[in-house]
Amino acid sequence: MSIDVEAWRGRAADEDAERTAAEGGSAVRLRAGSRALLGSLVRPHRRVLIVVVFLLLMQSGAEMAGPYLVMLGIDKGLPPLSAHPRHAGVMIDIGIAFAVSVVAAYCGKRGFIALSGKIGQAILLDLRNRVYRHFQRLSVGFHERYTSGRVISRLTSDMDSISELLDGGIEDLVLSALSVVSVAVILLVLDTPMALVSLVAFPFLLWLSRWFQQNSARAYRRTREAVALVIVHFVESTGGIRAVQVFRREPRNQEIFEAVNDEYRRANLRAFQLISLFSPGIKVIGNVTIAAVLTYGGYRVLHHHTEIGVLAAFLLYLRKFFEPMQDLSQFYNSLQSATAALEKLSGVLDEPPAVPEPATPRALPARAARGEIEFDEVSFGYRADRLVLPTFDLRIPAGQTLAVVGATGAGKTTIAKLVSRFYDPTGGKIRLDGVDLRDLPDEDLRSAVVMVTQENFLFSGTVADNIRFGRPGASDDEVVAAARAIGADGFIRALPEGYETDVRKRGGRLSAGQRQLVAFARAFLADPAVLILDEATSSLDVPSERLVQHALRTILASRTAIVIAHRLSTVEIADRVLVLDGGRIVEDGSPSVLIEGQGRYARLHRQWQDSLV
Amino acid sequence: MVWMFIAAAGATGASIVVPLVVQRVVDGPVRHRQPGGLLLLGALALLLGLVEALLIFIRRWTQSTTSLQMEYAIRNDLYAHLQRLPMSFHDRWQSGQLLSRVTTDLGVIRRFLSFGLIFLVVNLGTYIVVVLLLLRLYWPLGLVVALSSVPLFLASRKFTRYYLTISRLQQDQLGDLATLVEESAQGIRVIKSFGRRRHMGGLFHAGARLVHDTGVAKARLLARSWAEFDAVPNVTLAIVLVGGAYAVASGGMTVGGLVAFVSLQLMLIWPIDSLGWIIANGQEAMTAADRIYEVFDVQPSIVDGPDRLVARQAEGRLRFDAVSFTYPGADVPVLRHIDLEVEPGETLAIVGVTGSGKTSLVSLVPRLYDVTSGRITIDGRDVRSLRLDSLREIVGVAFEEPTLFSMSVRENLTLGRPDATDEEIAEALSVAQAEFVYELPWGLDTRVGEQGLSLSGGQRQRLALARAVIGKPRVLVLDDPLSALDVHTEALVEEALARVLRDTTALIVVHRPSTVALADRVALLRDGVIAAVGTHSELMATVPEYRAVLSAEAETSRVDA
Ligand SMILES: Nc1ncnc2c1ncn2[C@@H]1O[C@H](COP(=O)(O)OP(=O)(O)OP(=O)(O)O)[C@@H](O)[C@H]1O
Numbered sequence A: 001m002s003i004d005v006e007a008w009r010g011r012a013a014d015e016d017a018e019r020t021a022a023e024g025g026s027a028v029r030l031r032a033g034s035r036a037l038l039g040s041l042v043r044p045h046r047r048v049l050i051v052v053v054f055l056l057l058m059q060s061g062a063e064m065a066g067p068y069l070v071m072l073g074i075d076k077g078l079p080p081l082s083a084h085p086r087h088a089g090v091m092i093d094i095g096i097a098f099a100v101s102v103v104a105a106y107c108g109k110r111g112f113i114a115l116s117g118k119i120g121q122a123i124l125l126d127l128r129n130r131v132y133r134h135f136q137r138l139s140v141g142f143h144e145r146y147t148s149g150r151v152i153s154r155l156t157s158d159m160d161s162i163s164e165l166l167d168g169g170i171e172d173l174v175l176s177a178l179s180v181v182s183v184a185v186i187l188l189v190l191d192t193p194m195a196l197v198s199l200v201a202f203p204f205l206l207w208l209s210r211w212f213q214q215n216s217a218r219a220y221r222r223t224r225e226a227v228a229l230v231i232v233h234f235v236e237s238t239g240g241i242r243a244v245q246v247f248r249r250e251p252r253n254q255e256i257f258e259a260v261n262d263e264y265r266r267a268n269l270r271a272f273q274l275i276s277l278f279s280p281g282i283k284v285i286g287n288v289t290i291a292a293v294l295t296y297g298g299y300r301v302l303h304h305h306t307e308i309g310v311l312a313a314f315l316l317y318l319r320k321f322f323e324p325m326q327d328l329s330q331f332y333n334s335l336q337s338a339t340a341a342l343e344k345l346s347g348v349l350d351e352p353p354a355v356p357e358p359a360t361p362r363a364l365p366a367r368a369a370r371g372e373i374e375f376d377e378v379s380f381g382y383r384a385d386r387l388v389l390p391t392f393d394l395r396i397p398a399g400q401t402l403a404v405v406g407a408t409g410a411g412k413t414t415i416a417k418l419v420s421r422f423y424d425p426t427g428g429k430i431r432l433d434g435v436d437l438r439d440l441p442d443e444d445l446r447s448a449v450v451m452v453t454q455e456n457f458l459f460s461g462t463v464a465d466n467i468r469f470g471r472p473g474a475s476d477d478e479v480v481a482a483a484r485a486i487g488a489d490g491f492i493r494a495l496p497e498g499y500e501t502d503v504r505k506r507g508g509r510l511s512a513g514q515r516q517l518v519a520f521a522r523a524f525l526a527d528p529a530v531l532i533l534d535e536a537t538s539s540l541d542v543p544s545e546r547l548v549q550h551a552l553r554t555i556l557a558s559r560t561a562i563v564i565a566h567r568l569s570t571v572e573i574a575d576r577v578l579v580l581d582g583g584r585i586v587e588d589g590s591p592s593v594l595i596e597g598q599g600r601y602a603r604l605h606r607q608w609q610d611s612l613v
Numbered sequence B: 001m002v003w004m005f006i007a008a009a010g011a012t013g014a015s016i017v018v019p020l021v022v023q024r025v026v027d028g029p030v031r032h033r034q035p036g037g038l039l040l041l042g043a044l045a046l047l048l049g050l051v052e053a054l055l056i057f058i059r060r061w062t063q064s065t066t067s068l069q070m071e072y073a074i075r076n077d078l079y080a081h082l083q084r085l086p087m088s089f090h091d092r093w094q095s096g097q098l099l100s101r102v103t104t105d106l107g108v109i110r111r112f113l114s115f116g117l118i119f120l121v122v123n124l125g126t127y128i129v130v131v132l133l134l135l136r137l138y139w140p141l142g143l144v145v146a147l148s149s150v151p152l153f154l155a156s157r158k159f160t161r162y163y164l165t166i167s168r169l170q171q172d173q174l175g176d177l178a179t180l181v182e183e184s185a186q187g188i189r190v191i192k193s194f195g196r197r198r199h200m201g202g203l204f205h206a207g208a209r210l211v212h213d214t215g216v217a218k219a220r221l222l223a224r225s226w227a228e229f230d231a232v233p234n235v236t237l238a239i240v241l242v243g244g245a246y247a248v249a250s251g252g253m254t255v256g257g258l259v260a261f262v263s264l265q266l267m268l269i270w271p272i273d274s275l276g277w278i279i280a281n282g283q284e285a286m287t288a289a290d291r292i293y294e295v296f297d298v299q300p301s302i303v304d305g306p307d308r309l310v311a312r313q314a315e316g317r318l319r320f321d322a323v324s325f326t327y328p329g330a331d332v333p334v335l336r337h338i339d340l341e342v343e344p345g346e347t348l349a350i351v352g353v354t355g356s357g358k359t360s361l362v363s364l365v366p367r368l369y370d371v372t373s374g375r376i377t378i379d380g381r382d383v384r385s386l387r388l389d390s391l392r393e394i395v396g397v398a399f400e401e402p403t404l405f406s407m408s409v410r411e412n413l414t415l416g417r418p419d420a421t422d423e424e425i426a427e428a429l430s431v432a433q434a435e436f437v438y439e440l441p442w443g444l445d446t447r448v449g450e451q452g453l454s455l456s457g458g459q460r461q462r463l464a465l466a467r468a469v470i471g472k473p474r475v476l477v478l479d480d481p482l483s484a485l486d487v488h489t490e491a492l493v494e495e496a497l498a499r500v501l502r503d504t505t506a507l508i509v510v511h512r513p514s515t516v517a518l519a520d521r522v523a524l525l526r527d528g529v530i531a532a533v534g535t536h537s538e539l540m541a542t543v544p545e546y547r548a549v550l551s552a553e554a555e556t557s558r559v560d561a
């Protein structure tokens, strides 16, 4: 299936846009990063791990004792018993020993699985939390290029492959490695020349493992990428299912989905084919060695260099040597898959936040922010070659209500996002109460500046939860008061379960205006020193908008506010109006003065008045 | 599939034969000093070894191909099914739950198909064969071994029951966690704006903690059950040993017989040991299949009708005929007894306060939802009698939320009309005053950020408008299409749109008086009922409520109310 991904997804700033910085680096660094991450995850558990290994040894020891006791029973217990039915002493001893070994095996196994499961889960929890927290720390700009689908893919699919390793890995690794080593020693002791012949297998084993490691690392990396694309496409198309269905997008979506799904299938297939070659490859090496030793050993026996018994034992042990190799190869495979996932995750964890918290934070001069904002020669562009704000100077005194108007795309939202520090300016400084935003601790900034975004995103959960997002500690009464203040109380009470109604994903249970009111109430409850309203009433009907504006007069009286609006009715409550064009301030003054003049705002205002009934 | 089992059985067989060859070597050429025979048998061992490896290779290779193919096919089907399911389904289901079905659950099934199933069959076969051989060797002890399957069976039944519950719980919890992750990635601006990183971190931790706790409980369950599975053959072995010793003592069995018996019995350890693992694997696959079938079992409630209306010949007469609508799961109707008629080429504006049901009303036209009673007709044909693609070709829609995707601008514009020409695109862009797209870094090929967030609000909305008018649909449904535009741009768009609307039937949801000018008539919606219909000036003159909803002056009386 051929779908030109480039043509479909379109072109983005640069081809690595969707990667973390670390992923652009060399494979060696990637691997080192994932190893370091693994180490830091396992380190807190190393004491318990010793217990785990002990339990494992106890279990396997007890289980190995079984056949040995059988042999003892037959060699030592049986003869006296056959001689006389009353001479059962040895047999009883062996029976007791057997019982002990069964109990030990049971306890060992049970303890081992429970404990190693516990460690595995603790590691996963730790990893999940770390990655999630780091994603939350990364800038809005990062999330814009990385897309939510990728975030989800890292925190679900990648975690799955790590949990797969943790589920079955340790046992295979420890037991197999143990038996390989011990058998190798026995072999050397038994008959050195024959052991040396079997050692010829080693270079081949090493070569095969290296081959597998290199190729499968590449293959599994590809699967991680491919599954992320599947998830990205899936998340987007189910999120926008309304548009998908109305615009009959289904066939094309199906085509795209099958293409990315097929790429995932192929990537997996490649990885699986590698292990399909690797595992029998080891078998071949083992079996060839056995055949060689068999012939060579037989030859040695023929020439009286060694005993038949030794040859027999040697061959049996040799099988025991190669059998766990299969388990090891399986473990190696899971390890490769998990490593690819760990690489991705460590890439995320190593990604430095583009909008970092200050290393040496400065506190605001007053205990609570007063809300004075200053743009000092700020320049900013989302892309280096396209400045949205060429040079921007602005001082908003504390307590002022500033309205920003201008054509769409003029850069109004951009200003708001800079004040909220979603991005850092490319040049110049933005200060709150005289402190550069970059020096301000995140907590202080966020409690001082709150923005109602143009998109007014709601989380799934109750209406009350969503409003309370503004101030998680708020009581029910405070939530209701906030809703009442902006005139949302009425409709909320009319919902089937009032404040406890689930608004569903993205607030889909509510109408657009209702969503906007809830988002507004949420910001109001947060009670910040600086409130930014970006088109906060665009979806409201005129009466509700009036209601909100009425409320705004009191809400904004005590704080600094930046109000972005196309409906100039909102602007009337402002102390000052800024007219923006192409990222530059073209007019600045109080609304009443500007209306009197002949400038842009006056024209805009006339046009708006004409549009009213 | 069959080949996989044959290959698996063959490989097991070959691995059993190799020790026999070894025994031959020891008993034959070595003991009788025949160098020739030695080479021959050595070659045989080599051959068998290679055959074993080859069979393993074949099994694995075909297994990976078939199981991946199956995963791929089911995933495609699931996706196709989800795209067919109506809005009411997607409203209710958390996206993370759907996603985890499409990725994690399918992976679990694939894993079972490629390992668990094979070993289940092969091991069961081994078990039965060995037990039969044991019964033949010495039936009283053979019976003991056979009876040991009873506690095994009981233990596995208990295990199965608990494990099913717990793995279901965990998979659901993982789905919830995925939902949370999705929301916190998509709501990152809100989270940052309010500085709620820690709060969200706490929520996530709580969710991940639940997964963790279930995981630990699962490990405990596995530990107990697997240890039990392991103990059964060990206990049996002890009984066999002691019992065998007495049997030998009393002459019921030879020593050689006992040795053979025990060594054969040892072959049972691995199949029993792996039983726990296979059952767990199988249960997880069952849970996953259950979860997937929950989705497959939902029948699409909005399906094609038998007829097709040729888009070009459609007149575009739209009628609402006693339409009532209740959202699935809600008790109260949002729309009651709506009667409306829009003549071909006419534009009807819909006005009403927030939550009065405007969006609900217009989403019935392209059948995002189906009416609860009454009917909607286009050119006299019930929309439910039309094929969906035919209906949706006739009706063009712009939602109040722009809903863009992270793909090229072109692909976003031509969502439903991949065959649109560059001229058609240019025309639509000029109607929506969205020529800014040509100035993007790569013009129409520029990738739009997720949900269009790399564009400004007004730019998004204009793209969505252009998308709706592209290809000149007969019926246009525009839900508050100009809310994010500044006054100046709004006027330009209105002017261009007026040309389009001249010969298109249109329903436009409107909040601003300025946009009402586009409409020939206006319908006022109040609490899901049409309160008045008429021209703008008529309604202004005669309906005070209409004036209140639309006019800028009549505010104070409501504020105080
Ligand atoms: N995340 C982004 N990445 C790249 N470019 C962006 C991004 N956000 C905005 N832009 C571009 O920056 C310019 C200014 O956008 P901004 O959102 O500030 O406009 P605005 O004045 O708020 O317009 P509107 O009234 O339509 O909301 C636009 O040309 C827009 O395409």
Ligand SMILES: Nc1ncnc2c1ncn2[C@@H]1O[C@H](COP(=O)(O)OP(=O)(O)OP(=O)(O)O)[C@@H](O)[C@H]1O
Binding pocket: A508, A509, A510, A511, A512, A513, A514, A539, A541, B091, B327, B330, B334, B352, B353, B354, B355, B356, B357, B358, B359, B360, B361, B400
């Ligand atoms: N998916 C849904 N399930 C149940 N109820 C819903 C759903 N969507 C909307 N509602 C409810 O139905 C009513 C009408 O909503 P609708 O979106 O049609 O309003 P609207 O007139 O478009 O409002 P607005 O002007 O704010 O967009 C509202 O009270 C809303 O809460």
Ligand SMILES: [Mg+2]
Binding pocket: A412, A413, A414, A454, A534, B456, B457, B458
């Ligand atoms: Mg904006």
Ligand SMILES: [Mg+2]
Binding pocket: A511, A512, A513, B358, B359, B360, B400, B479
């Ligand atoms: Mg609406």
